[in-house]
Amino acid sequence: MCGIAGIFHCGTIKPVDPARVERMCDVLAHRGPDGSGVWTAPGVGLGHRRLSIIDIAGSPQPMESADERAVISFNGEIYNFRELRKELEGLGASFRTDGDTEVILAAYERWGTDCLSRLHGMFAFAIYDRADRSLFLARDRFGVKPLFMARLSDGSMAFASELKGLLAHPLLRRDVDPHAVEDYMAWGYVPDHRSMLRGVEKLPAGHFRLLKHDAEPAAPQQYWDISFAERRKGKLKDLEAELLHHMREAVTSRMVADVPLGAFLSGGVDSSSVVALMAEASRDPVRTCSIGFDVAAVDESSYAAKVAAMFGTDHASRIVSADQFDAIDTIAGMFDEPFADASALPTWRVCQLARESVTVALSGDGADEAMAGYRRQVFHHHEERLRGILPASLRSKVIGPLGRAWPKADWAPRPLRARSTLLSLAGSGASGYASAVGAVPMDQRFALYGDALGSQLDGYVAEHAFIDMMERAPARTGLDRAQYADLKFWLPGDILTKVDRTSMAVSLEAREPLLDHRLVEFAATLPDSVRVKGAQGKYLLKKTMERYLPGDILYRPKQGFVTPIAQWLRGPLQTQTRAIASSSALARTGWFDKAQLTRMAEAHIAGKSDNSRLLWQLLMLDKSLARLGIVA
Structure with missing residues (x-):
């Protein structure tokens, strides 16, 4: 596992300062403490921080191919590299190292971008091809490994394994994308189709991107998707x-x-x-x-x-x-x-x-997403069966109003907490599942937004992208669609991001x-x-x-890691809880109604209500803004 970074000039060829690439890599040293390297040529620079796992002494990066046509900076592991190496040797390739990095280079030189279908593993890499003066960026099928990209004011495209790698570049603007604020408030993370900063993108999972010196950046292209459209038969x-x-x-x-x-x-x-x-x-x-x-x-x-x-x-x-x-x-x-x-x-x-x-x-x-292990997926499966039985008019005219009238009772035993189920049944399966996955309901978060943020959003609602993904899924049933969205949206945005950053730290x-x-x-x-x-x-x-x-x-009930956030916000973090509405970096943005934030914080501290999830999201948003020095 490693950290990668680089700079590529699109539409022109300008020199790349190796010291600039080195600075971008230095802030990723935790991802690769065992070695580092920078390679530059006219219009391109690749950097690497290495965590040695395979061929410890023999595969430094950035690495040039044997014929010097291509250069790679690679983060990840290719689990079938030995089988690929044998196949490539049979086709005439020769190797100087014993690792997987050189195998990717040889596979690219043999098959071009089609090499991605042959790679089994987790990866994000950049390959510069001297022959056609192009940069090939790629990310693995599920997005296990991250890749951030940004177009800069000098015409270059910078990329890095983490946002902090881009932040080390002096030309990166730190302007917040208001749509990302809405996305974050809806989900509790910034999903892969969005970045907190305007102009920064994440290469989507299962996609690649080709950049050329003599052209404007091309859009990412999808090379893999998961399909639920077929059914396996058998005992x-x-x-x-x-x-x-x-x-x-x-x-x-x-x-x-x-x-x-x-x-x-x-x-x-x-x-x-x-x-x-x-x-x-x-x-x-x-x-x-x-x-x-x-x-x-x-x-x-x-x-x-x-x-x-x-x-x-x-x-x-x-x-x-x-x-x-x-x-x-x-x-x-x-x-x-x-x-x-x-x-x-x-x-x-x-x-x-x-x-x-x-x-x-x-x-x-990954097992919960792939094999339907989340309780919300099980509930959704049964709800979809009910939707298929109950007439649409009954769901909209009777069940919907009943759900809206039902008291919100998070404190009650689960069978008595019917509000969310009734509201979910009244709508479409996709909208119901989006609500089940989300962190803060739409009406609750929009009630907190200040006029300025509401105006900037201009009708944008975070759930629409998720609902659209479910409705367009290559799937047969509601359970299929729920799992598809979990694999494509929740998994890379939340679970894999969490594991990548905490392990690489x-x-x-x-x-x-x-x-x-x-x-x-x-x-x-x-x-x-x-x-x-x-x-x-x-x-x-x-x-x-x-x-x-x-x-x-x-067969025992599923139980994840539990953190006593509600108690923290009433106890040792009480001062920070109050500051969210008054003196914090978040308060200074004007994104939220300060009076509402104050009431919500004081009600939680006094034990009158449990607002811990929303307050925690706001606290983490505040800390992110303060650490990055982002200008709202």
């Missing part, structure tokens, strides 16, 4: 066998490394499944790590210990305090853009623990075997009935893993 046992085959291949291919390798182990279905298959494939004990909390109600470390004992892993566990509020400034600095998923804190802690003994850690991320490479594209493509063909069974999501995965894992691991 349950046959589907289990096929799923297990894909999972074994995905796990074993990600166990290749020339440095110590281990796994995160939470004790849940996904990480336990990965550890079980690692143990099956390894002669030596698998190194695992987990963290627990000093609050018994949210501590799952006993389940992780049980799985570790079952498979004889070399297990490290640490109990951490739930009070991690002193780390939120550090977290804000990791993400650059505002990021309000509070599970980033414990994710960073488990990455810190893993890095004490390994350089690479496998995770269970400690120079740890995280690998996601359950996001192997062949495994996900198979899962997308499964009938709804083997993805969701009654109240059970990930049904086929759980049935498949019954041969490895006990029922209390497979």
Whole structure:
């Protein structure tokens, strides 16, 4: 895993200052502490920070191809590089190194941009082709690895693995995109189709971009998409066998490394499944790590210990305090853009623990999106069946008004919290699911916006892009559409961003075997009935893993990392909570109604209402603005 950065002049050829590229890379040193390099030629500069994983001594970057035609700066891992290398050698290619970087170069020289369909892995890279004087930027299928881009005032295109790499360039303007503020308030993160800064883009997952010196920048092109349009037929046992085959291949291919390798182990279905298959494939004990909390109600470390004992892993566990509020400034600095998923804190802690003994850690991320493991997906599946039964007039004229009249009762037992379900049933499946995924409802956030921000938005609503994605999905059912949107929108914007930044902050490479594209493509063909069974999501995965894992691991209620934000905002962060409406960087933007913010903060501090989620988002937005020195 590494950090990359570079500068490319479009429409002209100007010299690139290597010191400027070096500065862009220096701020990414946490992504690659083992080495660095800069390469420049007329009109182009590539930079690299290296975390050595494979061919530790023999693959420095930026790397030139053997014939000096192409130069690459690459972040990621190609898991099938040895198979590709054999194929390319059979076609006449020769290699000087033993790593995957040179294989990408040879694949590009042989197949051009079509090489992307042959690469199995996670990656973001830039290849400069001297022959046609072009820059080839590419990002992996799911967006595991990030790539930010910005057109600068001198006509150049700058790119970097993180926004802070672009911020190191003196020509980057720091003007906020108001649409990104609306997106962030809706989702709790800035999704991949948007950036916090005007003029900054993120290369979409599964896309590439070709830039030329003699032309204006071309738009990104999609080379891969996930389709839910087909259906696999077969008996349950046959589907289990096929799923297990894909999972074994995905796990074993990600166990290749020339440095110590281990796994995160939470004790849940996904990480336990990965550890079980690692143990099956390894002669030596698998190194695992987990963290627990000093609050018994949210501590799952006993389940992780049980799985570790079952498979004889070399297990490290640490109990951490739930009070991690002193780390939120550090977290804000990791993400650059505002990021309000509070599970980033414990994710960073488990990455810190893993890095004490390994350089690479496998995770269970991606299974919920690919195999319908989220509770919201299960609810949506059943809601869609109801929508198909209930007449549209009944849903709009009876159920909708009933939902609007139903009291909001977050404190009540779940069966009595019917408001959101009723409102969801009254609308379309896509709008209902957008509400389920979102962080702050549209009416609540628009009520907080000041006149200036409301005017700048000019009718823009964050949910529309998500709804459009669901409605255009290559899919058959509502469950298909929900999973498609989770894979394309939620996964790269929230989950993969969280894991990339927290792991890279400690120079740890995280690998996601359950996001192997062949495994996900198979899962997308499964009938709804083997993805969701009654109240059970990930049904086929759980049935498949019954041969490895006990029922209390497979079938207990899902529980993620929990952070006591509500208590923090009333206690140690009380002063900062009040400052959101008065003296903070956010208050000075004028984006929000200060009187409303004050009432909301005081009501929360007094315990009259729980506004913790919204206040937390505002606090993280404030910290992001303050750290970046962004001008509103």
